[in-house]
Amino acid sequence: MEFTSLLNTSLDLNTEPLRFLDDARQPKQEVDGNLIGLGRNVTVIEERGALIEELNRVSAENKKLTELLTEVCESYSELRNQLMEHTSKINVEALDNSNPNISKTAASRKRKAESSINNNANKDNIGINNNSNGHSESSSSDEDSSKKAAAREEEQLKAKISRVCVRTEASDTSLIVKDGYQWRKYGQKVTRDNPCPRAYFKCSFAPTCPVKKKVQRSLEDQSIVVATYEGEHNHTNPSKPETATTSGSNQNLTLGNVPCSASIISSGPTITLDLTRQKPSQENTRSASRGRFEAPGIQHYLVEQMASTLTKDPNFKAALAAAISGKFLQHNNNNNNNQTENL
DNA sequence: CGACTTTGACCGGCGC
């Protein structure tokens, strides 16, 4: 995916920097039309000198901005590469663990598994690795296989659980996470560890879709809504193409035009969407890139986010416009110089 | 009138 293709290049180029183009042309016309008086020629030469000086200054500025732009592009491709690396790693892991069936046993252990995910994901991984070695202390092969099967089921379940944190206005009491899918609320409960009620949703787009979602406000930060997804959608995303897949369990996030920061959890990492910020700072973008991106879709989402952030930043637009106009100016400057020499 | 939300009741797992 080309970075440039993501940028909204529909910039208004009729801005200040381009005024120099007209300014540069104006004296030339004067020169063409009024070469009679010598005193006037002196004025024209003075003006030209000032203009050339101005052009040089703008060119230098343009050079700086071009360098800055190059830097941004470089860091973008660097981040993209890191993301690709991470994504491919996750895909390999997902393939290793692929088994679409979640057994009733696994479902019955949901709470146990979930708590272990929440409390200590790393410990779980160690446990899984140990089990996957296939060496059990138990002498009974049946027991051994059932233990392994149980561990595998747990692992599969965990692989299908992802958590998304959405930052909303604290005053917003609705537990709605717009992720592009259709959800039907089937329950709400106040849990012991959190006074904020937890809402239970089922995917209602396809009647056979097994995906469930739990949404609850964070205890630490009430402005953060935590959505936990379980299962995989067995249908395509009903939302528009501007959505971004966010996790291994194919959760899609409709970000629309809202810039936000992100990090992810898929049995560990968490997606955080900051929907409160209209103009995310560079720090947001950086923190997003620092996060652990373990889902293939987040790549597209991040790219969109970066593009959106850049195109919405008036400073960036102005800089880009200046850079582009600078190129014109340089070209024009060269032409003018040639024409002057010809005079 | 159908789709969706709300909310109290119920169920099953887990710890003591």
Place this chain on the structure above:
DNA sequence: GCGCCGGTCAAAGTCG
């Protein structure tokens, strides 16, 4: 076995 707790069901209510 009992109570607690999270998750689910389903009837009633609401909305477009």
